[in-house]
Amino acid sequence: AQSVTQLDSQVPVFEEAPVELRCNYSSSVSVYLFWYVQYPNQGLQLLLKYLSGSTLVKGINGFEAEFNKSQTSFHLRKPSVHISDTAEYFCAVSRTRGGSNYKLTFGKGTLLTVNP
Amino acid sequence: KAGVTQTPRYLIKTRGQQVTLSCSPISGHRSVSWYQQTPGQGLQFLFEYFSETQRNKGNFPGRFSGRQFSNSRSEMNVSTLELGDSALYLCASSATSGGGGEQFFGPGTRLTVL
Numbered sequence: 001a002q003s004v005t006q007l008d009s010q011v012p013v014f015e016e017a018p019v020e021l022r023c024n025y026s027s028s029v030s031v032y033l034f035w036y037v038q039y040p041n042q043g044l045q046l047l048l049k050y051l052s053g054s055t056l057v058k059g060i061n062g063f064e065a066e067f068n069k070s071q072t073s074f075h076l077r078k079p080s081v082h083i084s085d086t087a088e089y090f091c092a093v094s095r096t097r098g099g100s101n102y103k104l105t106f107g108k109g110t111l112l113t114v115n116p
Numbered sequence: 117k118a119g120v121t122q123t124p125r126y127l128i129k130t131r132g133q134q135v136t137l138s139c140s141p142i143s144g145h146r147s148v149s150w151y152q153q154t155p156g157q158g159l160q161f162l163f164e165y166f167s168e169t170q171r172n173k174g175n176f177p178g179r180f181s182g183r184q185f186s187n188s189r190s191e192m193n194v195s196t197l198e199l200g201d202s203a204l205y206l207c208a209s210s211a212t213s214g215g216g217g218e219q220f221f222g223p224g225t226r227l228t229v230l
Contacts, residue, residue, distance in 0.1 A: 032216045043120070043206055043221035051216045090159065094216070102147060102210065103172060104219065106159035 002027040002093050006107035014115050015083055021076040021110045023091035031093040033074040034104065035065055038088045047089075050074065061085070086114045117142055120209050120222035128228045134195040137225045141188050141209030148190040149219060150182060153204040162205075165190055194227075202229045 007022040025031065032051050036044040048059025055067040065076045074091060091107040121140045129135050141148050150162040161174040165184035182192040188209075194201055204226050208219040 036221075041223070043223045044208075045221070046218050049216070049218070092159075096216065102149065102164055102212075102217070102219075103161050103174075104149075104151075104159075105161070106151075108158045 002029075002031060002095070002105045004091050004093055004105055004107035006089075006091055006110050008110050009108065010111045010113070012113045012115060013081055016080050018079050019077065019081050019085075019112065021089050021091075021112065023074045023076065023107060025072050025074065025091070025093050027072075027093060027095075030096045032096055033065075033067060034092040034094070035059065035063070035074070035076050036090045036092060036106075038090065038109075040087075044090065047076070081112070081114045083114050083116060085112060087112060120207055120220050122205075122207050122222040122225050124225060125223065126226050126228075128230065129197050130230050131197055131199060133197050134193065135197060135227060136191055136193045137205055137207075137227070139190045139192075139207030139209075139222060141190070141207075142211075142220055145209035145211050145220070146188050147210040147212065147217075148184055148188065149208045149210070150190070150192050151206045151208065152176075153206055153224070154202075159206070162192065197229045199229050201227065203227060 003026045005024045034049045035047040048057045050057045050067045058064045088109045092104040123138045147166045149164040153159045163173040168184045179195045184190045204224045206224045207222045210217045210219045
């Protein structure tokens with residue numbers, strides 16, 4: 001089974017400051033890694049994903065994440081945040097093969113609040 | 117292309133009733149997954165359908181069921197509603213049958229059980 005831990009439930013930050021949202025995972029098999037964003041009263045939108053290859057992944061809206069296999073981490077970063085980045089962010093994993101490899105296992109989420 | 121649509125967006129039911137939620141995937145997508153989102157438990161996988169077959173089910177009681185039609189539209193049903201079933205139910209569709217493919221989420225149906 002897989003599990004995902006998002007180390008911070010809330011992260012307040014000022015506009016134009018850098019931000020890092022932390023994610024650690026546990027799995028006995030190889031996994032794909034994802035970050036999703038959820039704005040109020042909306043569904044989830046994919047920010048970026050790591051399937052293979054370069055461990056630094058760039059996504060939409062200026063976000064990037066780095067896969068660290070030895071530390072089983074996939075932290076999300078943005079060098080300069082905007083008010084519009086205020087949302088809840090979810091880290092997720094899925095198995096790369098085998099049964100139920102389409103199933104996403106999510107962390108509990110991190111609420112990013114960007115203050116003016 | 118139209119996104120994933122879910123109907124209704126909001127529902128209020130009372131304990132003991134049953135409810136049916138609908139999900140229309142993106143045109144051409146054959147995989148539909150359902151997730152329950154609550155403040156306490158977060159996002160939890162309910163089940164996934166591909167080409168009208170349920171391929172996997174999460175750890176939910178038998179009161180939760182679903183189906184997929186030949187046009188890939190999916191419904192989920194919850195019978196004998198309990199207060200704890202109050203949640204946002206999210207549907208996601210994918211073009212691929214395996215892992216790694218992007219799942220596109222709908223806006224969700226917010227179910228309130230009184």
